[in-house]
Amino acid sequence: MPQNTRKKVPKGSVSIEDFQGRLRLRWRYQGKRYALSIGLPDSKINRQVAQKQATVIELDIASASVARVLADAIP
Numbered sequence: 001m002p003q004n005t006r007k008k009v010p011k012g013s014v015s016i017e018d019f020q021g022r023l024r025l026r027w028r029y030q031g032k033r034y035a036l037s038i039g040l041p042d043s044k045i046n047r048q049v050a051q052k053q054a055t056v057i058e059l060d061i062a063s064a065s066v067a068r069v070l071a072d073a074i075p
Contacts, residue, residue, distance in 0.1 A: 012061050014054035018042040023050045029061055 014027040023038040023046055038053065040046040 012058060014057045014061075016047060016050045016054055023047065025050060025054050025057065027057060027061070 011028075014025050017024055017026060019037070021041060023040050023042055025036045025038065027034055036053075036057075038046070038050050040049065
């Protein structure tokens with residue numbers, strides 16, 4: 001039986017994933033799913049860049065800055 005390698009992240013968290021060779025951030029907010037493509041190839045340094053952006057989004061979610069969260073997700 002294959003194991004599921006994906007794990008759920010805690011509420012209000014942003015996950016970083018490799019999607020088609022590029023980094024993408026994914027999160028849920030008020031029951032909706034959002035994704036933001038960073039557009040950088042997957043590497044150690046680019047993951048650090050993505051983590052900084054993920055932290056900004058998590059802080060926006062925690063402070064209920066809805067407009068900023070959605071502005072980042074929808075160009």
